[in-house]
Amino acid sequence: DAGVTQSPTHLIKTRGQHVTLRCSPISGHKSVSWYQQVLGQGPQFIFQYYEKEERGRGNFPDRFSARQFPNYSSELNVNALLLGDSALYLCASRGGTNEKLFFGSGTQLSVL
Amino acid sequence: AQSVTQPDIHITVSEGASLELRCNYSYGATPYLFWYVQSPGQGLQLLLKYFSGDTLVQGIKGFEAEFKRSQSSFNLRKPSVHWSDAAEYFCAVVEMDSSYKLIFGSGTRLLVRP
Numbered sequence A: 001d002a003g004v005t006q007s008p009t010h011l012i013k014t015r016g017q018h019v020t021l022r023c024s025p026i027s028g029h030k031s032v033s034w035y036q037q038v039l040g041q042g043p044q045f046i047f048q049y050y051e052k053e054e055r056g057r058g059n060f061p062d063r064f065s066a067r068q069f070p071n072y073s074s075e076l077n078v079n080a081l082l083l084g085d086s087a088l089y090l091c092a093s094r095g096g097t098n099e100k101l102f103f104g105s106g107t108q109l110s111v112l
Numbered sequence B: 001a002q003s004v005t006q007p008d009i010h011i012t013v014s015e016g017a018s019l020e021l022r023c024n025y026s027y028g029a030t031p032y033l034f035w036y037v038q039s040p041g042q043g044l045q046l047l048l049k050y051f052s053g054d055t056l057v058q059g060i061k062g063f064e065a066e067f068k069r070s071q072s073s074f075n076l077r078k079p080s081v082h083w084s085d086a087a088e089y090f091c092a093v094v095e096m097d098s099s100y101k102l103i104f105g106s107g108t109r110l111l112v113r114p
Helices: none
Strands: A005-007 A010-013 A019-024 A031-037 A044-050 A053-057 A064-068 A074-078 A087-094 A107-111 B003-005 B010-014 B019-021 B024-026 B033-038 B045-050 B056-058 B064-068 B073-078 B087-096 B100-104 B108-113
Touching: A005 A087, A010 A019, A019 A031, A019 A087, A019 A107, A031 A074, A031 B100, A044 A064, A044 A074, A044 B100, A053 B100, A074 A087, B003 B087, B003 B100, B010 B019, B019 B108, B024 B073, B033 B064, B033 B073, B045 B056, B045 B064, B045 B073, B073 B087
Parallel strands: A010 A107, B010 B108
Antiparallel strands: A005 A019, A019 A074, A031 A044, A031 A087, A044 A053, A064 A074, A087 A107, B003 B024, B019 B073, B033 B045, B033 B087, B056 B064, B064 B073, B087 B100, B087 B108
């Protein structure tokens, strides 16, 4: 069975550009969450979506947005990129009442 | 607000030696606690979880953790470390309001001496 898949695996952008990161959850999982992991730190919660509705948002500026599609895949969008947005972006999915989050391998974003 | 503290940034142990990684949490109710492991440039793999019941939980790869409410701790242990255990280890607590999110500690990097 496929796990959580993220694309692309690596991305290089320049300041001010826009980026879209994609995530496909485990089949049957309806909840998708996004986390940002800056080098040397633990992941920080950005968004959670369930059944295409936003259920939670972390302490991130409005430049960060996300959405979930009818097939439960998700996109994370970041506008007006800053150097500080350079990080590993992790997607996680969760099924039903299962308390476990399953993480993808992440997208490494470098902003130059 | 909920928080997780991992007081050790780096730990170095010799292969075959025992290991204990410390984790302290701040949470008002009975916490849901996790330990994850991350290899360089990779995502997070769940080692074990505690929700309720037996305070000593067994995980994958020979790891175990003990929940101690009186000390607000959830320390990770392994009796004999293998070189392949070298990685970053994260403790996390679930925060449930309208969402389901993990609050992570800052991580402990484990180095294994041959």
